[in-house]
Structures are given as structure tokens and as C-alpha cells.
Amino acid sequence: MIRTRFAPSPTGYLHIGGARTALFSWAFARKHGGTFVLRIEDTDLERSTPESVKAILDSMEWLKLGYDEGPFYQMQRMDRYNQVIQHLLDEGKAYHCYASIEELDKMREAQRAAGLKPRYDGRWRDSTATPPVDVKPVIRFKNPIDGEVIIDDLVKGTVIVQNTELDDLIIARADGTPTYNFCVVVDDWDMEINHVIRGDDHLNNTPRQINILKALGAPIPKYAHVPMILGHDGERLSKRHGAVSVMQYFEDGYLPEALLNYLARLGWSHGDEEIFSLSQLVEWFDLKDISKSPAKFNPEKLTWVNQQYIKATDNPRLVELTKPFMEVDCCNPAHGPDPEKVIGLLKDRVNTLKELADAAVYFYRVLEPHEDLKLQHLTAEVKPALSDFATKLESIEWKQEAINALLKETVGAHGLKFPKIAMPLRIMITGETQTPSIDAIIELLGREESLRRVQNHLQNYPV
Numbered sequence: 001m002i003r004t005r006f007a008p009s010p011t012g013y014l015h016i017g018g019a020r021t022a023l024f025s026w027a028f029a030r031k032h033g034g035t036f037v038l039r040i041e042d043t044d045l046e047r048s049t050p051e052s053v054k055a056i057l058d059s060m061e062w063l064k065l066g067y068d069e070g071p072f073y074q075m076q077r078m079d080r081y082n083q084v085i086q087h088l089l090d091e092g093k094a095y096h097c098y099a100s101i102e103e104l105d106k107m108r109e110a111q112r113a114a115g116l117k118p119r120y121d122g123r124w125r126d127s128t129a130t131p132p133v134d135v136k137p138v139i140r141f142k143n144p145i146d147g148e149v150i151i152d153d154l155v156k157g158t159v160i161v162q163n164t165e166l167d168d169l170i171i172a173r174a175d176g177t178p179t180y181n182f183c184v185v186v187d188d189w190d191m192e193i194n195h196v197i198r199g200d201d202h203l204n205n206t207p208r209q210i211n212i213l214k215a216l217g218a219p220i221p222k223y224a225h226v227p228m229i230l231g232h233d234g235e236r237l238s239k240r241h242g243a244v245s246v247m248q249y250f251e252d253g254y255l256p257e258a259l260l261n262y263l264a265r266l267g268w269s270h271g272d273e274e275i276f277s278l279s280q281l282v283e284w285f286d287l288k289d290i291s292k293s294p295a296k297f298n299p300e301k302l303t304w305v306n307q308q309y310i311k312a313t314d315n316p317r318l319v320e321l322t323k324p325f326m327e328v329d330c331c332n333p334a335h336g337p338d339p340e341k342v343i344g345l346l347k348d349r350v351n352t353l354k355e356l357a358d359a360a361v362y363f364y365r366v367l368e369p370h371e372d373l374k375l376q377h378l379t380a381e382v383k384p385a386l387s388d389f390a391t392k393l394e395s396i397e398w399k400q401e402a403i404n405a406l407l408k409e410t411v412g413a414h415g416l417k418f419p420k421i422a423m424p425l426r427i428m429i430t431g432e433t434q435t436p437s438i439d440a441i442i443e444l445l446g447r448e449e450s451l452r453r454v455q456n457h458l459q460n461y462p463v
Helices: 017-029 048-061 074-090 099-111 180-190 200-216 246-251 256-264 278-286 298-313 315-328 338-351 353-364 371-377 383-393 399-412 418-431 438-445 446-460
Strands: 003-006 035-040 068-071 094-097 138-141 148-153 157-162 170-172 194-197 223-225
Touching: 003 017, 003 194, 017 048, 017 194, 017 246, 017 256, 017 278, 035 048, 035 446, 048 148, 048 256, 074 094, 074 170, 074 180, 074 200, 074 399, 138 200, 138 278, 138 338, 138 371, 138 399, 148 200, 148 223, 157 200, 157 278, 170 180, 170 246, 180 200, 194 200, 200 315, 246 256, 256 278, 256 298, 298 371, 315 353, 338 353, 338 438, 353 438, 371 418, 383 399, 383 418, 399 418, 399 438, 418 446
Parallel strands: 003 035, 035 068, 194 223
Antiparallel strands: 094 138, 138 170, 148 157
């Protein structure tokens, strides 16, 4: 059975690159009826925080990337790591290194001066010297000194690394804490992970991890290293490119399925398909379709995808999703027009749930237009037509068609063009200049509230 894992470090929030890795690992497991494991790699005690752990778990829940096992925490597995380290020591596959920081710095300086790549020189590998009493040793893995590591990467193809390129990796620090590269190996072994899908910034770690797995007699997973996500300028993705934490997209009013759809298309494709469901992604997903080149993040394209999803989402769900944003805008959708009808009128005009809530505000509370707008559009010329329209609005049939007919009748009777009455009414009723058609707004807002707003402005007309 296929077993994949997503193993973030809780040293910050879950970002776009991590979310895409999680998505690919999840989709591959689902495609093959396998198991998707969540593991929190929290051995970096200085940088790991409970807040970051919560942000990761919240992001996974919001994205609906359900994991079958976990979350497992590395800090809860210290006894197991120490057991395996002792096993390697007992078999002579690891050793204590007493080289001080000063010694190592001098060693690297000498190597650089000689034009060599700085690397540990193995001075304690087979040493019989008496250990210094004032140095706490690290534990290093005895990397093979000859041969090569062949990685049959499922994305990048065959990668060959000579063992002479690798030095003896530290697997336990001087304080006894196991290191990242070692913990990952033991975790993947114990959790029977057989497909490791991760960013290609981990590719340099893979030959080291394979050698440790071989030393332990453990099975070697298949690896798929996914190219990084870059900004539009080809630089590593950062906040200045518009990339933020996953939960920031939630707070900005993006739909989780839209974000996942966009992430899936970052470096993976199925023909020319742009918009597709998670179930379609699972059906189509294949590692061979992942690009070998880095993908470029385009926030405008993500916003377009989100817009398509908002348009296609049914109104009752949009109402529920938009409620929290409306509450921030001091609006209660229970006090006003039917929110489903309001959402239906507005959703084709917005990109995010936040924009949708902002667009709906004038239906649930009065927005006072800027004084300049009133002076520009509430002119003496148009006031008689507005008064005439308000009077007749009290008794007409309450349908958009009848309201539209009254608008046309009024402008005809007063020798005006349609915008001359539509814009003043829009400002009186909504406080804004960019809205759907004013007859649709008046119908939804209702006779009593529409008249109240118009009459209030007529009584306080600026000219």
C-alpha cells in the first residue's frame, strides 16, 4: 500500500510551498488508495512554537486535506531515536566526535585556503586518541567512503551522488538532541513511508538519508522532489511576491477549493484544464506530470481562479461563508433583505468573500455618501425627477421590471437621460457609485427602506 507523509517544521506558518507539497502527497495517496500521514518535525527547539503547530493544523483542516494517521511529533519520539543511535554506535556505524568548534573552524579555513570544499575531515572517525574531558562530543554517522548513491527520483529522474562528496553527518548534537536528517530517517522507517514527496530543497539531504537507511537495513522509499515555487522575477517566493501564509488566504476571503485548484496547477498539469475539483485532481494525478522546472506564483491568477469558484458556488453556502466578514462590517444578514438574493446579485462582481461582504454592506446598514458625490450628482436639475420618482414608487407593483419602467417614465417626463437619475438614486440608496443596476437594488432593499433613504436625502438635499 502507498504511504506518503507531509512533515512540516513548526517554525512559522504554513505557506504556499508547504501547502502544495501536502496537496501532492495527499493526492498521490488518495489516487492509489493509500495512507497519508501528518508528522510535525519539531526538533528545532529554538524556533518551534505551539502557535506554529496550531497554524499548520488549522491550515490542513481549512484546506480539507484529511490525514489518515497523526499528527506525530518528533519530540515525543526521543527515546526511539536514542535507541537507534545506540544501535549504530554498537555496530560501529556511528562514533563520538570531540572536535571543538574552534578546531572545526580552523579546519574549514585551511580547506578554503587550499581551494577545497569545506567538510568534516573524519579526524575522530577511527581515532584511538584519549577523548578530551572538557568537550561534549557530537555523534556522527560513518558515511561510506567509496561507491555512490543512486536516486531514481520520480520527478527529476536519476540523480547520482558520489560518497566522497559526503562527509560524516552529525546525527546527535552535543546536548544529545538528534538532528533533523536522522529523525526523518527513523520516522520514515518506523511509519513505513514508501513514497517521499517533498520540495527539491531537500534533494541534498536525500543521499545522506539513504545511506543511513542502508546502514539500518531499512527499506528505501521512492523519492519525488518537486521544484520550488518562485516569484514572477524568478527569485525564491516571499511576501513581496504576494505569497502569504495559508490562513491569510482564509482571512482574505479565498475559498479553500480555489486555493487548492491553483496550487495543483503550480508545476502540475492535466492537459489544458484550469478549473477542476479535488476529486478530479485525485483521478488525474500522476507524479510524471509534475514539471521539472520551478513554477512561478501569480497572485492575479489565483484571484481569477477564486472568482470562478465564487461564481459557481451556490448562494446558501456563500451566505454562510460570508457571514463572518459581514459581521466585521457591522452587518447582520438577518436584518435586511434575503441574503441569498443579495449574494446572488453581487457574486459575479467580486473576487473574494471579503469583497462580497463589502459589496453587500449597503443592504444592511446605511452608507453616507461623500459630500463631493452629493454635490456632483444631487443637482437642482435632477431634484424634481427624484421627487416625482419617490412619490410614484410608493404605489407601483414591487417588481424589478415595474421599477425599471418607472425610472424610464420619469426620465422621459423630465427630459433627462437615464444616468441622470440612476446615479443620484444609487448614491442616495447605497452611498456608492459602483453597484449592480439600481432597479435590482431597490427591489431587493424593499419599498419601505428604499423610500426612507431617498426621502431622507430629498429632505437634506445639498442644493
